[in-house]
Amino acid sequence: MPAMDEVFKALADASRRSLLDRLHARNGQTLNDLCDGLAMTRQAVTKHLAILEAANLVTTFRHGREKLHYLNPVPIHQIGERWIRKFERGKLTALSELKRQLEKRDE
Amino acid sequence: MPAMDEVFKALADASRRSLLDRLHARNGQTLNDLCDGLAMTRQAVTKHLAILEAANLVTTFRHGREKLHYLNPVPIHQIGERWIRKFERGKLTALSELKRQLEKRDE
DNA sequence: TTGACATGCAACCATTTGGTTGCCTATCAT
DNA sequence: ATGATAGGCAACCAAATGGTTGCATGTCAA
Numbered sequence: 001m002p003a004m005d006e007v008f009k010a011l012a013d014a015s016r017r018s019l020l021d022r023l024h025a026r027n028g029q030t031l032n033d034l035c036d037g038l039a040m041t042r043q044a045v046t047k048h049l050a051i052l053e054a055a056n057l058v059t060t061f062r063h064g065r066e067k068l069h070y071l072n073p074v075p076i077h078q079i080g081e082r083w084i085r086k087f088e089r090g091k092l093t094a095l096s097e098l099k100r101q102l103e104k105r106d107e
Numbered sequence: 108m109p110a111m112d113e114v115f116k117a118l119a120d121a122s123r124r125s126l127l128d129r130l131h132a133r134n135g136q137t138l139n140d141l142c143d144g145l146a147m148t149r150q151a152v153t154k155h156l157a158i159l160e161a162a163n164l165v166t167t168f169r170h171g172r173e174k175l176h177y178l179n180p181v182p183i184h185q186i187g188e189r190w191i192r193k194f195e196r197g198k199l200t201a202l203s204e205l206k207r208q209l210e211k212r213d214e
Numbered sequence: 215t216t217g218a219c220a221t222g223c224a225a226c227c228a229t230t231t232g233g234t235t236g237c238c239t240a241t242c243a244t
Numbered sequence: 245a246t247g248a249t250a251g252g253c254a255a256c257c258a259a260a261t262g263g264t265t266g267c268a269t270g271t272c273a274a
Contacts, residue, residue, distance in 0.1 A: 005121050012119035014112050017190075024194060027204050031221065044263055061208050065220050065271040070205050073198040080191040083124075084183055087131060091180040097134050098177050101168050138251065151233055172241040172250045
């Protein structure tokens with residue numbers, strides 16, 4: 001069970017989010033598949049994938065000399081459920097307080 | 108309009124997420140309010156708050172010599188809507204592909 | 215078996231990050 | 245006015261991050 005902190009850290013990098021996007025578009029890609037079109041060496045991509053795998057956002061299977069990468073949407077879902085939702089409750093309250101302060105500014 | 112990347116980066120740090128938690132628990136706190144109990148200097152907290160403010164996750168108002176910090180839940184909500192939701196669609200598909208691969212492993 | 219392909223490992227590098235200390239400025243209360 | 249309180253600024257530092265290059269290993273196909 002990877003800590004939520006690992007997931008947040010993994011999602012903090014735009015290259016890694018774009019790798020997740022690519023897997024979302026087409027699941028089960030090899031390392032080389034994921035490399036092409038990117039302005040990065042294969043080794044850099046490997047490192048990013050390792051971080052995504054450690055955060056459990058990506059799961060891999062060896063198939064001969066190929067390593068297939070699959071998106072695991074569960075941790076993303078959990079961020080939504082366990083973290084973002086918390087801030088949705090009370091969102092209107094927070095916003096109305098903000099508004100009240102903005103108006104008080106001109107007193 | 109702060110780029111979503113800034114928001115993700117701001118959320119990547121546990122100390123910053125805990126500052127948001129504190130504001131969620133009680134909105135409109137001063138810098139010193141937010142400092143106490145934390146194992147960090149005031150200046151470190153200032154830097155974190157600056158990053159949260161740049162990402163538009165926190166808005167501030169001066170009131171005399173005090174600076175009041177308010178949570179802005181909008182960017183968090185947008186991460187949920189614009190990013191996380193995208194991966195919820197197709198979540199079941201992705202999971203069933205994962206399952207299929209896991210089973211294929213034992214052939 | 216031998217070359218080509220897919221990936222792994224390790225050392226190295228520059229920059230960013232999260233934190234510190236020291237000092238300065240502004241505001242409030244007496 | 246003056247001390248205490250709230251915050252700001254800047255320089256500095258160690259460690260983490262994102263990337264590179266070079267070489268090694270494992271696997272497939274002819």
